[in-house]
Amino acid sequence: NAGVTQTPKFQVLKTGQSMTLQCAQDMNHEYMSWYRQDPGMGLRLIHYSVGAGITDQGEVPNGYNVSRSTTEDFPLRLLSAAPSQTSVYFCASSPRTPLGNEQFFGPGTRLTVL
């Protein structure tokens, strides 16, 4: 199993450009989420999904869109990049069970917006 994969690893954008960060998992996990990590702020939840066709907003959703057409994929779209979106982005997945679940994280995408 590859686990959670993210592409690209690094990306530089100009203000106003759009792009999609890709996330895929091969563990048949129902729950997937996107976080951004900024110095001194920990990880903040952007969007999450509890299954194909279902998405919801997290703590910091503005400027980002998501969709979940398949169980495996959960892309994150930046519609019009801003310097405030410079960050490291992590995708994570977990199974849905009644017990507390370990979330499995991808290696991250480091995004710089100029």
Next chain:
Amino acid sequence: AQSVTQLDSQVPVFEEAPVELRCNYSSSVSVYLFWYVQYPNQGLQLLLKYLSGSTLVESINGFEAEFNKSQTSFHLRKPSVHISDTAEYFCAVSDFGNEKLTFGTGTRLTIIP
């Protein structure tokens, strides 16, 4: 709403000395508690978790954490640290039946040879 407080942003410790990384949380309901570790230039990995039962939980690499409900704390400890423990450690909380995790701001553990 949940929140997690990690008061120490950086903790320098001499090799083979003990360490405690502090975590306090607030929540109006019962919770699950987690410690994740992030090694340099990597994603996060689960270190240990408290779901129910014994309040003392251990990891395979010598860390342990104790759930203290009265103090709403979940401090992480290790009796003797190694250079390989250099990493950033994140405490996280989720409510029962809710996959959403709320993370603390992280503690960077630096081991001094």
